[in-house]
Amino acid sequence: MFDDIKKNKIKTGFIISVFILLITLIVYYICMAFSLGSASIIIAFTISVISAFLSYYNCDKIILSINSARPANIEEYRKLNNILDSLMVSSGLEYRPRLYVMDDNQPNAFATGRNPQNSVICVTTALLDKLNYYELEGVLAHELSHIANYDIRLSAIVTVMVGLIVMLSDMFTRSFMFSRRDNDRQDRGNVILMIIGLICLIISPIFAKLLQLAVSRRREYLADSTAVLFTRNPDGLISALKKISSDPNELNNASNATAHMYIVSPFRRITSNLFSTHPPIEDRIEALRNIK
DSSP, X not given: OHHHHHHHHHHHHHHHHHHHHHHHHHHHHHXXXXXXXXXXXXXXHHHHHHHHHHHHHHHHHHHHHHTXXXXXXXXXXXXXXXHHHHHHHHHOOSSOOEEEEEOOSSOOEEEEESSGGGEEEEEEHHHHHHOOHHHHHHHHHXXXXXXXXXXXXXXXXXXHHHHHHHHHHHHHHHHHTTOOOOGGGOOHHHHHHHHHHHHHXXXXXXXXXXXXXXXXXXXXXXXXXXXXXXXXXXXXXXXXXXXXXXXXXXXXXXXXXXXXXXXXXXXXXXXXXXGOSSOOHXXXXXXXXXXX
């Protein structure tokens, strides 16, 4: 587990660095398209650093806002809070995550935050309605595992930063058609950087997908096995995975940017396992049975 935590922290630093570089190039290209001259690189680097800072420290708030989640107060969601309190004892984790609920007909859940001290677990109302005590315990234990392993930081950073890259790419594509460039004012170095920026704009959607795939699959197996250590009951999580994956309802707020965060893919359409953000449910269940 400690090796995975270290790797997640290294990956997070690497992704933030790549993000700053990509944002700098993209914004620089946009600035040059509007003929802002030599100030473009300063503007671009400043925007990239500020956006990286804001994304890192507000990733949980951004993701909760996207999903229209609300706090799960103890008066209304006593069972959910009681299960989490019990898991905090068995897991030995120091910091209790904040609990949130989102209204949706599909049973599902995710964890987010930049570290265990600022972590969040969010479940859908359907999860509370359709799962029994031990199934719900398995799901919460799975999400606690993501928190303990620092998967949440990596996942949240990827979600927010990749989303911003795609948004900038789309904004540039729309605005470039109406911009004017003065080529006589550009030196050779500017042209080279602008070409690099254009390439980044083209590959950013591919880059986003590859990053999501890179952080998702192995961490799900690890979170499943760690959840069993917390609950000593693989049957609860196995049953929960079966119920969630077989539920026909679509998740209203699901998007390609956030799909990798959920315990089970929120999409019900058939996709190739090669490009899925999650391992096949059958493989996860088989791995859990082998623990018994």
